[in-house]
Amino acid sequence: MSILKGKKVVIIGDRDGIPGPAIQACVESAGGEVVFASTECFV
């Protein structure tokens, strides 16, 4: 069973890891519905 398809997805990206919008593009390509995407910054 798929993890993302048909699910509501919240994205917590990281400025020094993978930023939110980059993750969003991947999640959408898998059929997940992104309801919120943000990017955190520790520096």
Next chain:
Amino acid sequence: MNSVIKGSGYCLSYTPGLMLHNGSTITTERVVNPDGEFLKEMGKHVRSYEDCVAYWPNQVYIGNADPEELRKVEFPYYDKKFENASRYGKFGEIMPEAEFLLLAQSCDCFEVFYLEKGFVEAHKKELAADPVITEAILNRVTAGSELSEIETLVSNGEAEGLYYENKLVGCVKRAHDIDVNLSAEVMLENLMNKASSVLAILHSLKNAGISPDDVEYVIDCSEEACGDVNQRGGGNFAKAAAEIAGLNNATGSDSRGFCAGPSHAMIEAAALVKAGAFRTVVVIGGGCVPKLGMNGKDHVKKGLPMLEDCLGAFAVIVSENDGKSAEINLDILGRHTVGTGAAPQNVIGSLVADPLERAGLTVNDVDKFSPEMQNADITKPAGAGDVPMANYKMIAALAVKKGWLQKSELASFSEEHGLVGYAPTQGHIPSGVPYVGFAKENIEAGKMNRVMIIGKGSLFLGRMTNLFDGVSFIIQKNTAENEQGAVSEDEVRKLIAKAMKDFAASILDKEAEA
């Protein structure tokens, strides 16, 4: 001709009192978890001024050791001592807290900054002994107030207390009764930022060997905002700091771009000078009070000292080409555009690979890259990793994709073309610009040809856009001599025009003959 780096100043101000009372992590914790362990424990994790001075990354920041020497120090750094550490370095100084509070008081133009009489008396001589502090600044420090007056202002909620060695010694009052943009907290942050900028300006003037009267323009690229309810970010920190630093012939303005601010401001300064608008421009960035102790919870949890106990500041003087100083090449600019996107490979591609490619260069033509120079001693325990190292890995990975590097060279790339981080996590302060001073020196000594300064900024934190941002530029060996020796652009134009005229004439001649 390209503009040059005439000099720079890099300063830290040791401010554990501000950290424990005004750092955002701590003020947030007081709201959400007032009885938590962290607030009880943090006082035990404050290091002494002497330990702060003897801290390796701090000595590198003020210029007492090259980042390459820090590479040889075993990680972590907090438990090592720099031998014969000094308050002063060739780029600046680490100012003790009491003196800094007096300096900040001298920056107050609205009678909101109060210090207790005895405190001023006890420390004014110390500030006077600082070789860059001017008579005019000392004259601005007031005689001080009664402690009772300060206590009343703080207990009324009209002022933010200022603490030295855990004792109330002063306060910053709100500048308006209802306007939150002029609240005591905001006034405190802005005045501390201004004071740290003033200190960096004074050191940069000394290092560049120029008079305050030579400066014609100042660009501030900090991350604070000053203004009132009708113009919340009106500015102008640049001119405010210039006034106290005695730059009587200067005007200025503020430039903002989160952590990318300094790189934007450096490009603007270089362009203003190259265009002939102003002959000498100073780019300044002052310290950020809320970021003091930002990762303190992780440091305390792991038994470390709270390493974010200093306000950082820098000033870089950009001026007309003098035929010898390292220069800024405006032909090789990296730019993260609206269309670049957030994918890390696109970000680093736009800032590093694209500008080099446009100039017919590769990463191998750049001696050192200075991206985000955050000290890993601070970021690693907080789960943010080694930020400069992550940047070098990205640059190297991209270079492999471009065929500029062999995969086997990935590991050695970051040592040869990279630096170890040494700057405090003060947002814009570590962003590319800390290495400008070393880059100038190493280039002028003939040890390097090119250094790339990379600034990146998290615009999305302002909730106005989800975009990221960044710009980069190259500092290189002075080329004025070559330009004089070679044919100038004007001459080339004349030569081409003459050749075309001759060619046209020869066609006409031929037609006439036919």
Next chain:
Amino acid sequence: MDLENQKRVKDFAEKYGPENLVVVLGAAEGEAAGLAAETVTAGDPTFAGPLTGVQLGLTVYHVCEPELKEEFDPAVYEDQVSMMEMVLDVDDIVNEMNEIRKEYCKYLSA
């Protein structure tokens, strides 16, 4: 995890039901990934945010984990993320995420 982000996660879990919500992380280090994953499953371990003491048990993955990669369009992943696999310690991140999921996730499909 940022307090505003915690609030959003909590609100979305209420709105859509925790079984319908998946959290995807982009943290730079295993430890940070683990802490964020713990926050949306067992509650905020730093006792600071709205998720303190709230055991949502949400399904949570890091974007570089193989289970998610299988579902992404490979071309999109290649463009957006792949280079970071050379930068991040993916094994460490995967280990941390597996541990948290094993312990706290309530809605994993077997």
